[in-house]
Amino acid sequence: MELTFRKNGVVIIFNLKGNIIGPDGLKLREAFQKAIELGGDTVRILVNLEGTGMMDSSALGALVNAYTHIQQKKGRIGIMNASANIEKLLSLAKLAQLFEQFPDEEAAVESLSS
Amino acid sequence: MSAQADAHSPEDVRELILVMPSDIDYVPVLEAVTGKVARDLHFDEDSVELIGVALIEGAMNAIKHGNKYDLTKRVYVTLRIDPAQLMIKIKDEGEGFDPGAVPNPFEGDNLFRDSGRGILMMNAYMDEVSHNDDGTELTIRKTRPGA
Numbered sequence: 001m002e003l004t005f006r007k008n009g010v011v012i013i014f015n016l017k018g019n020i021i022g023p024d025g026l027k028l029r030e031a032f033q034k035a036i037e038l039g040g041d042t043v044r045i046l047v048n049l050e051g052t053g054m055m056d057s058s059a060l061g062a063l064v065n066a067y068t069h070i071q072q073k074k075g076r077i078g079i080m081n082a083s084a085n086i087e088k089l090l091s092l093a094k095l096a097q098l099f100e101q102f103p104d105e106e107a108a109v110e111s112l113s114s
Numbered sequence: 115m116s117a118q119a120d121a122h123s124p125e126d127v128r129e130l131i132l133v134m135p136s137d138i139d140y141v142p143v144l145e146a147v148t149g150k151v152a153r154d155l156h157f158d159e160d161s162v163e164l165i166g167v168a169l170i171e172g173a174m175n176a177i178k179h180g181n182k183y184d185l186t187k188r189v190y191v192t193l194r195i196d197p198a199q200l201m202i203k204i205k206d207e208g209e210g211f212d213p214g215a216v217p218n219p220f221e222g223d224n225l226f227r228d229s230g231r232g233i234l235m236m237n238a239y240m241d242e243v244s245h246n247d248d249g250t251e252l253t254i255r256k257t258r259p260g261a
Contacts, residue, residue: 019163021170022141029228054163056170057235061228068226085163092238093231094220 001052003031011044011109017051025058032066036073043075044112046105050081060093067098076100078108122196130193134173136181136206141173144191148202151193155200156259164239165200165256171232172204172252180206180250198261199241202254210248 001024002017012035020028036043045066063079070077078100082090090096102108132147134140145166152162173189181187187207194201217224219231236243242255 019166021145021167022174023138026138054167056167056174057229057231058174060231064226065228068228085160089235093234094225 001027003028005031005035008046008105008109009113010042011046011112012039013105014045014047016047016049019053020055020059022056022058025056025060025062028059029062029065032062033069036066036069036075039073039075041073041075043070043073045070045075045077046102046108046112047077047079047099048081048105049079049083049086052086053083054085055089060089060095063099064095076112078102078112080104080108122198126197128195130195132191132193134189134191135185136177136183136187136189137185138174138177141170141177144173145170148193151195152200155195157200157256158259161256161259165202168236168239168243168254169202169204171236172202172254175232175252176204176206176208179211180208182208197258199258200256203251204254205251208250210250213245213249 001020004015006013014031014035035045039045047063067077080102082101087096090099100111102111130151132144134144148169149162149166152165157165173191176189177183181189190205192203194203216233217230219225219227219234224230233243236254240254240256244253245251
């Protein structure tokens with residue numbers, strides 16, 4: 001997994017590349033925790049999954065963990081460019097409704113900034 | 115051993131046995147080896163990816179829940195290939211568990227838990243998932259293309 005993040009306005013954008021498996025889940029969880037701390041009470045996070053074909057349950061757990069912490073802070077989290085396999089996985093785990101999905105960064109930043 | 119596997123003569127069956135410490139950094143190596151085997155068996159790339167994730171789920175469970183990250187304990191992975199299937203057995207040296215007692219990930223607040231979906235994913239990606247009686251050995255199976 002390759003993870004980089006940057007800001008676009010108030011939105012922290014996580015760019016993830018490569019499959020997120022095994023030890024990657026823990027790294028992703030720690031990165032989310034840092035971003036949530038830095039993002040303040042109304043943290044906005046966009047997870048760009050372009051280049052990520054698949055993730056395992058540990059990575060999914062990192063996403064759910066981020067979601068619950070962001071909810072507590074009245075923030076928002078969205079995802080974009082989810083592969084078919086990841087969409088299937090979210091659906092299988094009945095988690096698809098937790099994460100707002102966006103077609104592109106512009107639409108995501110506009111929505112998440114409001 | 116399943117009745118299906120027993121139907122093949124010994125020369126039709128190949129086994130690759132991998133022994134690794136309870137260190138999650140070795141899990142991607144395990145995935146790479148299994149991916150090579152699955153590609154050689156002509157599984158398509160989507161299936162290779164899904165088998166890899168199921169394997170990772172099993173190996174992570176063995177390290178985390180089975181051996182509790184104890185580096186003195188090992189995880190034994192057997193890839194068993196016969197003309198009909200790829201079977202993967204993952205055995206840990208832990209105390210075992212009751213597979214029937216694993217919480218339903220869809221029930222109540224479990225939906226918001228950040229763990230507990232591994233078995234769900236293995237069931238979705240493989241044709242068969244089972245545990246031995248004491249929960250220390252997982253078996254996952256996928257039918258080979260065209261078998």
